Amino acid sequence: MVCSIVGLGLMGGSFGLAMRDYFDKIIGIDHNVKHCEDALKLGLVDEIDDFKAIEKSDVVILAIPIKGIIKALNEISKLNIKKDLAVIDFGSTKESIINSCPQNIRKNLVAAHPMAGTEYSGPQAAIADLYKNKVMVLCNIEDSGEIQRKKAIDICNRLQMHIKYMDAKEHDRHAAFISHMPHIVSFSIANAVLKQEDKEHIVALAAGGFRDMSRLAKSNPHMWRDIFSENKQNLLDSIEAFKSELKKAKDMIENEKWDELEEWMKTGNNLHKIM
Amino acid sequence: MVCSIVGLGLMGGSFGLAMRDYFDKIIGIDHNVKHCEDALKLGLVDEIDDFKAIEKSDVVILAIPIKGIIKALNEISKLNIKKDLAVIDFGSTKESIINSCPQNIRKNLVAAHPMAGTEYSGPQAAIADLYKNKVMVLCNIEDSGEIQRKKAIDICNRLQMHIKYMDAKEHDRHAAFISHMPHIVSFSIANAVLKQEDKEHIVALAAGGFRDMSRLAKSNPHMWRDIFSENKQNLLDSIEAFKSELKKAKDMIENEKWDELEEWMKTGNNLHKIM
Numbered sequence: 001m002v003c004s005i006v007g008l009g010l011m012g013g014s015f016g017l018a019m020r021d022y023f024d025k026i027i028g029i030d031h032n033v034k035h036c037e038d039a040l041k042l043g044l045v046d047e048i049d050d051f052k053a054i055e056k057s058d059v060v061i062l063a064i065p066i067k068g069i070i071k072a073l074n075e076i077s078k079l080n081i082k083k084d085l086a087v088i089d090f091g092s093t094k095e096s097i098i099n100s101c102p103q104n105i106r107k108n109l110v111a112a113h114p115m116a117g118t119e120y121s122g123p124q125a126a127i128a129d130l131y132k133n134k135v136m137v138l139c140n141i142e143d144s145g146e147i148q149r150k151k152a153i154d155i156c157n158r159l160q161m162h163i164k165y166m167d168a169k170e171h172d173r174h175a176a177f178i179s180h181m182p183h184i185v186s187f188s189i190a191n192a193v194l195k196q197e198d199k200e201h202i203v204a205l206a207a208g209g210f211r212d213m214s215r216l217a218k219s220n221p222h223m224w225r226d227i228f229s230e231n232k233q234n235l236l237d238s239i240e241a242f243k244s245e246l247k248k249a250k251d252m253i254e255n256e257k258w259d260e261l262e263e264w265m266k267t268g269n270n271l272h273k274i275m
Numbered sequence: 276m277v278c279s280i281v282g283l284g285l286m287g288g289s290f291g292l293a294m295r296d297y298f299d300k301i302i303g304i305d306h307n308v309k310h311c312e313d314a315l316k317l318g319l320v321d322e323i324d325d326f327k328a329i330e331k332s333d334v335v336i337l338a339i340p341i342k343g344i345i346k347a348l349n350e351i352s353k354l355n356i357k358k359d360l361a362v363i364d365f366g367s368t369k370e371s372i373i374n375s376c377p378q379n380i381r382k383n384l385v386a387a388h389p390m391a392g393t394e395y396s397g398p399q400a401a402i403a404d405l406y407k408n409k410v411m412v413l414c415n416i417e418d419s420g421e422i423q424r425k426k427a428i429d430i431c432n433r434l435q436m437h438i439k440y441m442d443a444k445e446h447d448r449h450a451a452f453i454s455h456m457p458h459i460v461s462f463s464i465a466n467a468v469l470k471q472e473d474k475e476h477i478v479a480l481a482a483g484g485f486r487d488m489s490r491l492a493k494s495n496p497h498m499w500r501d502i503f504s505e506n507k508q509n510l511l512d513s514i515e516a517f518k519s520e521l522k523k524a525k526d527m528i529e530n531e532k533w534d535e536l537e538e539w540m541k542t543g544n545n546l547h548k549i550m
């Protein structure tokens with residue numbers, strides 16, 4: 001089987017690295033010439049080609065921002081693709097992608113979201129075990145063709161991922177809570193500290209806890225604006241839910257309700273019983 | 276030199292583990308009988324004794340909650356201690372501890388805050404390299420005796436810690452931003468997710484980012500209520516600073532000001548240039 005990877009950053013590059021032995025050939029496709037050169041040099045793909053190479057592919061991975069995925073699906077719908085081609089998109093929100101997929105290739109599309117990543121980006125950030133033991137969400141799988149479904153599942157198994165099936169709407173709401181809102185929170189912490197007059201002294205004290213809480217604020221702003229705009233309403237809802245807990249805590253601190261605050265924290269401890 | 280450690284949890288236990296070879300004897304002191312047994316079994320201390328053992332000690336480490344430290348200092352002030360005794364407290368806030376230290380032992384006290392820890396607690400959580408390469412803040416060091424100062428610095432060097440000298444007031448404000456507010460934020464994220472009807476499905480998607488952001492919500496509520504109450508005003512100020520950034524982000528999302536949001540995120544990226 002021939003696989004094309006569109007987008008040779010962290011996600012696409014790591015996929016190539018992990019799947020080199022699985023496919024007969026992996027073709028890299030990226031507008032960014034430097035990324036193409038790096039991907040070849042780092043052995044993430046076998047060769048570089050243009051978008052037309054999708055016509056000779058059995059699997060296409062779309063590992064680019066959401067708006068790019070939507071555009072790519074439109075272009076693919078006009079190509080002379082193999083009937084059994086599986087187009088697997090790795091977009092972080094799913095509803096808008098599925099809704100804008102041209103009908104003639106809807107069965108080719110498998111809408112996926114690998115719950116994996118690091119705060120780094122580009123081909124240099126690719127790591128072979130990025131996907132291992134992580135969750136892969138497959139959305140509205142009943143609308144994908146049977147062969148495409150099977151290809152996607154085989155690939156997930158090879159990556160040693162745990163598959164979760166989910167409705168796209170439900171996925172987008174969950175993703176807001178588990179990923180998008182926490183990113184906004186982390187950026188807010190970073191910006192709050194940076195606004196302080198003595199920011200260097202504050203940061204000098206940073207231990208593990210602060211590093212964890214500010215790590216997501218290293219993320220790529222250009223990529224995340226897309227995710228936030230595609231998932232606007234769910235994101236606002238999850239920020240609202242977070243804000244309401246924060247307000248509760250603040251009120252208890254202000255009014256010195258320490259017993260209540262301790263109970264609230266004990267409730268928070270429970271998260272790790274279900275995680 | 277004989278060292279007593281009051282409080283055989285994560286902090287006190289890890290100190291014992293790291294410093295067994297440095298002192299001639301390490302005495303463990305703890306109200307909790309189980310902690311005493313575990314500390315002996317795990318080799319964190321040489322022997323267990325009662326509070327009176329401080330009279331034969333050259334160094335005392337107070338690795339207990341803030342209110343306990345304040346009480347312990349009062350009791351120590353009534354003991355027949357060695358003139359050169361160094362009492363090093365590991366409290367997470369410093370102003371209230373320093374202000375309530377009895378004058379007759381003020382020169383004995385070295386007010387310290389090791390910027391180290393994990394989300395776990397108890398003697399079982401002790402690790403030998405907890406302090407290694409971490410920052411140790413020493414507050415208002417000019418009010419400690421010269422011999423006590425020297426003892427504390429020698430100990431920090433042996434632990435391979437980086438010493439930062441700071442005014443207690445300044446420390447407490449910085450600690451609110453770097454540690455206390457992020458704890459409140461993490462507990463707020465945990466509670467917001469737990470309130471959702473489909474919390475199990477949400478959590479099933481958790482990847483590294485969410486694990487980082489919710490890790491502090493594993494922390495011990497009883498210990499943290501003390502820290503929050505001792506540092507109330509700074510904590511409220513830092514929550515306010517955080518909230519104002521969160522509000523800014525929320526407004527930009529609501530009004531679809533994606534360019535501005537991207538700029539705001541780029542500013543947040545800068546944190547890691549100074550960290």
